Amino acid sequence: xxxxxxxxxxxxxxxxxxxxxxxxxxxxxxxxxxxxxxxxxxxxxxxxxxxxxxxxxxxxxxxxxxxxxxxxxxxxxxxxxxxxxxxxxxxxxxxxxxxxxxxxxxxxxxxxxxxxxxxxxxxxxxxxxxxxxxxxxxxxxxxxxxxxxxxxxxxxxxxxxxxx
Numbered sequence: 001x002x003x004x005x006x007x008x009x010x011x012x013x014x015x016x017x018x019x020x021x022x023x024x025x026x027x028x029x030x031x032x033x034x035x036x037x038x039x040x041x042x043x044x045x046x047x048x049x050x051x052x053x054x055x056x057x058x059x060x061x062x063x064x065x066x067x068x069x070x071x072x073x074x075x076x077x078x079x080x081x082x083x084x085x086x087x088x089x090x091x092x093x094x095x096x097x098x099x100x101x102x103x104x105x106x107x108x109x110x111x112x113x114x115x116x117x118x119x120x121x122x123x124x125x126x127x128x129x130x131x132x133x134x135x136x137x138x139x140x141x142x143x144x145x146x147x148x149x150x151x152x153x154x155x156x157x158x159x160x161x162x163x164x
Contacts, residue, residue, distance in 0.1 A: 033126045037119040043112065046071065046079050048120060051105060051113045054089065059102040067159035070151075088112055 015021055034045045043051070049069050054060070057068070066076040080103065083089040088109035091101045105113065128136045151157050 030123075030127050034120065034123040037123040037126070038116055041112065041115055041119070043116060044079075046075070047083055048113075048116055050076070050079055050083060051088065051109055051116070054103055054105045055110070055113055058104045059092075061100050061102060064159075065103065066156070070154070070156050070158035072156045083109070 031045055034048070038048070046069075049071075050065055053065050053068050057064070060068075062076055062080055063073060065071075065080070066073050069076070071079075080089055084091060086108075087106055090104050090106050090109075092104070093101060128139070131139055147158070151160075
């Protein structure tokens with residue numbers, strides 16, 4: 001009969017309703033919207049996160065960036081290398097520990113971050129536009145609760161700094 005779900009459809013619906021599936025799909029959508037808004041600038045959401053972190057924590061090292069953003073070290077290293085090659089990030093040898101490399105935004109990196117501000121905000125607005133204002137607050141609070149509850153169980157926990 002038309003309109004009835006088959007057993008196979010119901011099994012797929014079970015998959016589609018799993019939290020992990022929905023979270024992954026929501027992430028894909030958020031990344032897609034970010035790239036739609038920022039596409040002409042050629043910056044990924046990971047690159048944006050690193051640029052943003054360096055603006056607010058100039059001079060930190062690569063491992064600290066990875067911890068602040070919950071990224072694995074190798075991915076962070078590859079992304080930073082690409083940003084450095086693009087002239088957006090600079091490296092300097094640490095004054096106290098010469099084995100440590102400090103990262104900073106270059107002037108071009110600062111300009112790129114300024115250019116990204118509006119499109120990144122539009123992407124965020126689009127992601128949350130599926131919800132009413134009350135639902136947005138609830139959605140973000142529930143995501144925060146999930147992240148806080150399971151952060152330390154992940155391979156790359158977010159080393160979130162306390163608010164100042």
